[in-house]
Amino acid sequence: MEGYKCNCTKLYWPPKKLPPSLSLAVKQERKGEAKMEKGIKGTVTSVSSMYPAEEAQKAAKRVQDAIAEKQEELERLRDFISDNTNLVTLVQRLPDQLQHDIMVPFGKAAFFPGRLKHTNEFLVLLGDGYYAERTSIQTMEILKRRGKTLQSQVDSLNAMVEDLKAEASFFDATAAEAAEGFLEIREDYVDESSARESESDLLKQISSSSPEADNKTNALEDEEFARIMSRMDELEKEELAAESYNETGEHEETDVSLDSFSDQISLHQVKNSEEPEFRKPPDQAKYKNTMSEEVKSRHHHHQDFTNRSQGNIFPGNVSTSSQKTLMPPEMDKVQAAASSRHEPPLQTSTSKPEFDSQKAFTGSIVEHPYNLERNSSEQTVSKSGSQRSKPVSRFKMQRK
Amino acid sequence: MGSASALKELQRDLETKANDLSKIQKDIAKNHQVRKKYTIQLGENELVLKELDLLQEDANVYKLIGPVLVKQDLAEANANVRKRIEYISAELKRLDATLQDLEEKQSSKKETVCILSLFLYIYIYIYLSQPRSDYGI
Structure with missing residues (x-):
């Protein structure tokens, strides 16, 4: 009620x-x-x-x-x-x-003396017009229940x-x-590990290939990331067979990127010069991390053509790109799990993967916070929207 | 002149829509009241049923019909109360359905009123920002 x-x-x-x-x-x-x-x-x-x-x-x-x-x-x-x-x-x-001797009410203002007899007989209104004859004790029980x-x-x-x-x-x-x-x-609070999630997410998406981002990813190695990377490596091996096929596809893409994104080349040259140590790291896992990241970013950012020339040095290169095509579902899973674990609900509700990716097209390499900028999605929605569609189509193309 | 008549049209439209909305709201209020009454009755009847169940077989039960107390069989009274509860529950369900319907109507009406008032506002704004010579409704 x-x-x-x-x-x-x-x-x-x-x-x-x-x-x-x-x-x-x-x-x-x-x-x-x-x-x-x-x-x-x-x-x-x-x-x-x-x-x-x-x-x-x-x-x-x-x-x-x-x-x-x-x-x-x-x-x-x-x-x-x-x-x-x-x-x-x-x-x-x-x-x-x-x-009992009582005064019996009579009308509104009158009383007359009377006598109460049958003092153990009560007619109790049960509700809705129903009355029941009860004794005193029974009446008390009813009243107590009501109480x-x-x-x-x-x-x-x-x-x-x-x-x-x-x-x-x-x-x-x-x-x-x-x-x-x-x-x-x-x-927005971004957990260390979830930050890395979004980082790898960033790579999976088109997103920025900012040197800071890569550096950070390589610098901060934890279990989560290692796991993702090991998974990547697995897929890499699996996809080695498709190597030659993807290579042809990539040539096309790089050509396209050469014309349309020539203005961003310099940025990536800077990037490459900044992280030579990541290109030839002693430890294998690290090497793979860098590799897959770079290859991925190149794969998804047409602009990153400089990587390509250097990337050819590594045999895993081509295959990583193909591996990338299979990556998204895997990464999504990890990502989802991580976000549910680490992130406040506020962020999970927003379209998480897109934020970082949009950063890339602001063109500001210097001012790259690598994961906190979920709120600036509106800025570059249209841009990234058009960009986002490209990898998908390419994905399809490669699958054929 | 054309804009003025259109404006009036819009205003009239808005008024009728607003009236409809208030009517629906009144209906909902009435529905709520009836519902409340029925819920109270349901609670009362359930209490009666509970008490009747606790009575002994030979207890005298009376029903107040108008000014007189009519003696009733306990089983009969029990059955009556049960029937009454059933009826009230059905009625409540029905009221729920109508209430939902009314609420849907209300929200759609609210939307239209909102949009219409916005239109009217824009219209008036445009109208007022036109040169003075265009006045004269």
């Missing part, structure tokens, strides 16, 4: 003001987005822009009203309970004597009031914060 009432108020609040408040909410959202776009590592939003003070106060007031309503109901129930207990004691006492149900109702109401009070205090706090001009600084 109570929950029902609650529904009611929600439904009707506020019946006619809804359109403006709706539009207001939309506006606020937009504001938030705009700030997110600008932010590099996080967002700074004033609390008042998200929850205007007066709105928060209104909400708080509404909750207070609800509390008052519940309190009233609670009061009524308490009255019932006290009535009930009084009645129980009365019923208990009545059969003590065979008859119990009343008590349970009181308990549930109390719990509800507690909930509402918590809500009210939250709203009050929000209102106060908004009034004082608090700022909400939100920076």
Whole structure:
């Protein structure tokens, strides 16, 4: 019953003001987005822009009203309970004597003396017009049962009031914060390992081939990454057979990249010069990491043609690219698992893989935070959208 | 002149839609009230049933019909209460269905009203930003 009432108020609040408040909410959202776009590592939003003070106060007031309503109901129930207990004691006492001298009410204002006989016979209203003849003791049992149900109702109401009070205090706090001009600084938390996930994800996608990113990936080696890489290696071996086939495909791609992405060549030359040590690392796993990353990035970024000439040195090169075509499902799995484990739900809900990839097309190699920029998705959506479609088509092409 | 009449048309449209919306809202409110009444009755009847189940076979049970108490058989009273509960439950289900229907209608109406008011707003804005000579409705 109570929950029902609650529904009611929600439904009707506020019946006619809804359109403006709706539009207001939309506006606020937009504001938030705009700030997110600008932010590099996080967002700074004033609390008042998200929850205007007066709105928060209104909400708080509404909750207070609800509390008052519940309190009233609670009061009524308490009255019932006290009535009930009084009645129980009365019923208990009545059969003590065979008859009682009482004043019988007659009409509205008149009483006349009378005598109560049959003090152990009660006609109890069970509800809905049903009466039952009971003795005093039986009546007391019924009354006690009623008292119990009343008590349970009181308990549930109390719990509800507690909930509402918590809500009210939250709203009050929000209102106060908004009034004082608090700022909400939100920076997405990215776990070390999940960062690497997104890093490999980045490579899988078209994404940036920024030197920092690669360096970091190579520098930070942990279990997760090693596992992914070992899996990559496995696939690499499996796909060696398809080597020659993919090579032809790649030649085509590099040609394309030569014309269309010539402006970005320099960036990757810089990259290559920066990390020669990764190209010939002593340890095999590392070598493979670098290899697969670079090859992948080349494979997916047409621009990375310089890698190609150097990449030919390594026998695994071509095959890694082919391996890459099989990679996405695997990587997705790991990625999903990692994100569910490490990341706050906030981020998993957003289209995670795209963020880093979009970075690449801002062209800012220097300003590359390698994984925190989930919020800047809007900036380059169109660009990356067109880019994203390419690997897919290529993927298909290679499969044929 | 054309724009003025269009504006009026839009306004009228919006008004009718808003009226429809408020009507639906009233219906929903009524529905809620009826529902509430039925839920209370259901609870009461369930209590009665519980008490009747606890009575002995030979207990005297009366039903208040108008001003008189009519003696009833316990089994009969039990059956009656059960039937009543069934009826109320069915009624509640029905009310739920209508409520859902009404709510759907309400949300769609709300949308249209929103859009219409937005249109009207834009229209008025354009209208007002036109040179003064175009006034005159």
